[in-house]
Amino acid sequence: SQKIEQNSEALNIQEGKTATLTCNYTNYSPAYLQWYRQDPGRGPVFLLLIRENEKEKRKERLKVTFDTTLKQSLFHITASQPADSATYLCALRYTGRRALTFGSGTRLQVQP
Amino acid sequence: EAGVTQFPSHSVIEKGQTVTLRCDPISGHDNLYWYRRVMGKEIKFLLHFVKESKQDESGMPNNRFLAERTGGTYSTLKVQPAELEDSGVYFCASSLRQGSETQYFGPGTRLLVL
Numbered sequence: 275s276q277k278i279e280q281n282s283e284a285l286n287i288q289e290g291k292t293a294t295l296t297c298n299y300t301n302y303s304p305a306y307l308q309w310y311r312q313d314p315g316r317g318p319v320f321l322l323l324i325r326e327n328e329k330e331k332r333k334e335r336l337k338v339t340f341d342t343t344l345k346q347s348l349f350h351i352t353a354s355q356p357a358d359s360a361t362y363l364c365a366l367r368y369t370g371r372r373a374l375t376f377g378s379g380t381r382l383q384v385q386p
Numbered sequence: 387e388a389g390v391t392q393f394p395s396h397s398v399i400e401k402g403q404t405v406t407l408r409c410d411p412i413s414g415h416d417n418l419y420w421y422r423r424v425m426g427k428e429i430k431f432l433l434h435f436v437k438e439s440k441q442d443e444s445g446m447p448n449n450r451f452l453a454e455r456t457g458g459t460y461s462t463l464k465v466q467p468a469e470l471e472d473s474g475v476y477f478c479a480s481s482l483r484q485g486s487e488t489q490y491f492g493p494g495t496r497l498l499v500l
Contacts, residue, residue, distance in 0.1 A: 306487065317477050317491030363429070367487065372417060373431035373442060374489060
């Protein structure tokens with residue numbers, strides 16, 4: 275079965291630095307990959323989507339890369355701020371299905 | 387525009403009881419999804435409605451779970467009888483139409499079965 279791996283350890287960085295989160299998957303590549311942010315006690319909030327034929331997407335301070343050869347997506351937050359502290363989830367959607375398959379998430383802590 | 391809402395926010399019940407969770411999607415969204423996160427695990431898909439029709443039920447764990455979406459608006463997820471392993475957070479999400487990839491999630495219902 276498909277497996278998605280995200281750094282289970284929390285990522286601690288200093289304000290102003292770039293945070294890089296990793297999402298690795300096994301087996302077949304998805305139609306597209308999404309990144310969500312989740313704060314405690316709340317539902318996931320959509321951030322960015324990247325399709326299988328795209329290498330990179332940007333939105334303000336966020337950047338996502340997608341390497342189907344490595345079966346990996348990287349999620350970058352530049353000029354990080356304490357308000358960026360949250361859990362970030364990687365989610366894959368496969369061709370023919372609308373369901374999302376989620377990773378377990380990586381908790382990011384940005385220190386002021 | 388109101389987001390996805392879920393009721394109740396929390397529910398504590400005893401094993402063997404019945405619980406019904408409700409989800410109101412964003413108005414006009416044809417697609418409605420149920421997901422859940424059990425303790426220490428990732429969020430997992432349960433099922434998907436397109437309007438009032440069940441499109442994909444592959445994630446439903448067993449026949450103690452019954453989801454409905456009468457009239458293609460709000461949806462309910464009933465667990466009967468509840469078991470200890472059903473404890474977790476149940477999320478509902480909705481998306482606009484065919485080809486719309488962004489799913490908007492509700493805040494979740496935290497279910498604890500004692």
